[in-house]
Amino acid sequence: MEDTTIHAKSPGSALNSTSRYAETRSPNQEQSLPSLLSFVHDQSSRPITLRFEDLAYAIKSQSGEDHNHSSQNSNSNSTRTLLNGVSGVVRPGEMLAMLGPSGSGKTTLITALAGRLPGKILGSITYSGQPFTNLIKRKTGFVAQDDVLYPHLTVIETLSYAALLRLPKNLTREEKIQQAEIIITELGLTTCRDSIVGGPLIRGVSGGERKRVSIGQEMLVNPSLLLLDEPTSGLDSTTALRIIATLKGLARGGRSVVTTIHQPSSRLYWMFDKVVVLSDGCPIYSGQTGQVMEYFSSIGHVPRFNFVNPADFLLDLANDVSPTRNQDEHPQDNQGRLDNIEDRNSIKQFLISSYKTNLQQLVKDDIHQHFYDTNPMIQETSHSRSCDKQWTTSWWMQFKVLLKRGLRERIHESYSRLRIFQVMSVSILSGLLWWHSDLSQLQDQVGLLFFFSIFWGFYPLSNAVFTFPQERPMLTREQSSGMYRLSSYYFARMAGDLPMELVLPTIFVTVTYWMGGLKHSFVTYILTTVIILFNVLVSQGLGLALGAILDLKQATTLSSVIMLVFLLAGGYYVRQIPPFISWLKYISFSHYCYKLLVEVQYTEHEVYECGIGVHCRVFDYPGIKHLGMGNLWWDVAALGVMLTGYRIIAYVALRMIKLH
Template identity: 85%
Template sequence: MLTSTVHSKSPGSASNTSSTYDEARTQNQNQSRLSFFHEESSHPITLKFEDLAYTIKSQSGQDCNLGLPNSNSTRTLLSGVSGVVRPGEMLAMLGPSGSGKTTLISALAGRLPGKVLGCITYGGQPFTSSIKRKTGFVAQDDVLYPHLTVIETLSYAALLRLPNNLTREEKIQQAEIIITELGLTACRDCIIGSPLIRGVSGGERKRVSIGQEMLVNPSLLLLDEPTSGLDSTTALRIMATLKGLARGGRSVVTTIHQPSSRLYWMFDKVVVLSDGCPIYSGHTGRVMEYFSSIGHVPGFNFVNPADFLLDLANDVSPNRNQDEQPQDHQGRLDYIGDYISIKQFLISSYKTNLQHLVKDDIYQHAEDTTIGIQGTSPVKSCDKQWTTSWWMQFKVLLKRGLRERRHESYSRLRIFQVMSVSVLSGLMWWHSDLSQLQDQVGLLFFFSIFWGFYPLSNAIFTFPQERPMLIREYSSGMYRLSSYYFARMAGDLPMELVLPTIFVTVTYWMGGLKPSLVTYLLTIVIILFNVLVSQGLGLALGAILDLKQATTLSSVIMLVFLLAGGYYVRMIPPFISWLKYISFSHYCYKLLVEVQYTKNEVYECGIGVHCKVFDFPGIKFLGVGNIWWDVAALGVMLVGYRLIAYAALRMIKFH
């Protein structure tokens, strides 16, 4: 059985830095004893990237950096970036905001849409599904389910990502070990939280995100701004954890905005970007020597190298008079010209003095010869794309979805909404009978409209809210899209069908509808059928459009369905009468009428005069009598809307 040892720091430790390094060493020692990490993930990977370039179409015809007119409609985000990180090394990407750090690390993680020029290799191979399983990627924003606890988050990730040759108990124990290794024991049973829900701290959230990637014992770990928004002590602990992972034989690459000097000296190599172009790439200890050799010396001796590098990347040179300001229009042009010359000087100096050294480092070992992305045939891999079966993914995702969304479907506010409308409608139609046929028909139409609009408006938010999580997990190869989709559909059944059943039960008997158990049960079945069809339409709209567009369009659709439902307008003009055939509310209303009344049933249409119910004007023009056609129409909509939603999810660019 596996064990992990937790070492406590003595009060007399020399400094925070040394104690943090001790923690990193301890974590590294413990990490090496985790035999649950499967062998495939322990294979070392040397990451090499050479002459990377990436451009996008600019939405305006102006240069995004200078604000000057530009006839070129493209914007260069990366240009000529090269580097290498080997097992045991930690590489940092420095640069100001907008310099291309996130673009570069996304390209290295294989999550950048479009075409990336240049060569990227992982242990001499291009990016494959096998490499993806050995690579961990932690985005800048922590995308986690807010209502799951820390142990639940890591346990579900372990069940999805670890291979089938491990038992469920071994996978859960793996999550427990990660919690211990990352110092999350104190918050083990705390929910993750969100900006509106109190949960774990920012540093703990970041460690949970890192822990999800550590579960598969990645040989290559990529992190985008792991210290963003954290205090210096928490940032130091996280970087010490990453340093320990690197010492365990992993290649670690991270972007970082403005590290302290303590953080800076943890890195083995650094790549400095300015507007997508490299101005330095190499070992951290040679930075000051290099820039001094090209005439850029800090103004004082004790300076944080990271601050000095960011000043240079921001075109703040110690050789420039910072108080100098342009006085007129011509001076502004001169100032801009000076800006361009300094930037070009740093870039050209890199190309002249460093670029060949970086490429020599890339080709240092013959066994690491790179294979370019372009002009090569893909490497065939006999590895399976998925580590777990479809059925296992379905079960885990279903259970996770039920635990995460139980607060949403059965929230007090939602229960209050449904029950208040149910009781109010029951009181308004209190004990109606056939003598009030118009009112009874109105109640049936209210059923179809309310349980058409309510589930539609709720379902619209499903995929827009879960899209960031879906993109992150699917891009990591955690599960198939089909297993996620069917688990989501199955999880909605108990969540979405309980409240309509209670609603109909209360209102049906209070409203005085036919006191027949069979009719009551058929009414519930029809309403639930309508709920599923309406929900499918909402899912399709949410998957195809953004939230604002989907909400607006759903309001228009429900207004059209309301008018074409057959209750308000009986004689619809022929040129627009086709609208009722695409309205699920129309078919639901017809079915409710057909099960509520029989063909020979009569009502008192005058004093001593009885008329057939189906001759009532509000029913006669519905065209009742084709009950199975109505069921078939709803069935086509039920399947069709969900197929559209699935196809729309398939079209998402999972990068």
């Protein structure tokens, strides 16, 4: 293994002129990020030149979606064009900004460049001459507009777990943790290192710190290409300036940085090297930031005031607004040009046409300039092709890290005060209602057993339905980054369910069983507990499958209907189910759980007082006799099939949605 000793450089070596905007750091913290990350030697430090030419992308739109577009696109199943003829190039050391109003196609474009846009994209996107592959994906960092982070993890935990999953296996655990510490220092997160990230309902770090944590997760692998969607969205001007200054320093370290930004201040605008301006998916400018005003002046659009934020001026143009000095002061000189614009129906169409006439060929010439540079990325070796098919860490390492991270995050939810209160209050109330019942109250005891099967069927099902819909954004982001296999995530999730979901049912049964006066036998109590836990896992499996297949609203609705059906077909309320619908009980896990609870609670020869001085067999009780006792192992097998089957369905559903 190569030497991983980290050497400090002189202050400000990476940020250059933008360092004055960055977080205040002590001299020993002011280190060059490229040098700090140099020991991540999976070839990710090799530069990438991003080229995209004549990109076009369209989707099928339903009726009403295209009300802002021309009538030819207003059909019930029309095609909506989101990108049309967009071109540009970003070389190592450059930072490109994509400007445009809302709905102009900025997010679509950057998602396409990140290789995460579904459907067919027309045109060409190359990464130092190569198409998008798994090898390129591991060299590319993508930060979405919405920060998808676990709210209960601290900043250091978030970055440490990401480092353990994303950094190559030839680094030790200590080196990976050290990498996370370096990122925290470089991004100015030292003061909130041990603070939880937080979320909409949980107070945590500030919005700017959350954004830097998201950037830090991508910087862990020292990406050659970094793409960010609206990194300054919702941030104040000072925080936004610090974020862009950080990105500027990363670009100067030899990376290609591309970001969308909605309405930057003039200070932010001049920190970018290049800019692409979109209007309704079409480019109206692509080139150097310092030449943008000169270009628009050359086609007759001069700002009214001498001192104007170029970004504001560009957005006005993209929004079909062009208050120009020449129009106000010398309207007669511009009559011909205005007539020309009117012939094209709008300023927007004139700008799109002017781009095609004046800039399009220049942009393409820039794209193909030095296209065949001697670049290590172009000269793909057999070693890199083999690495393209490999994961950075082993399956077992992924499983261990994901299991530990899942337990650390979910313990707050699984053992929240509200959930503990909910379970314990129901447990104690049930124990009081069935207080010290005995065989003389056989109907009540059987009712308690059925309540066990129903409560611990509905409760875990209703919780499990939310699992994958809530985790899907995180799973999608991490799978798209190639952090881990879906199988390692899924098995870690299943293993983590055992301590998270089985403790409260055990406590519930322990309290209610003895308070309710059920059989005073430790063996029977253990068997009852095992059956309830078995039922919990089966019910949870059904909830996971529903959540993986359907969206949240559909899954919650269907789960309520299913539990109602299982409740009625469980064998307690309706004893003689009509033959044409009696098959429902065979798919009800509550039915099998209820039968097993009755079968371990009572013996075949046990009797109860069915009249004055008259004793009858418990198994001849009308509420038990129709259950068909004596098939214990078949009932266990049926639950076992459901336990396995539901989880297989959930896994296949996750696999089929093609997260990556």
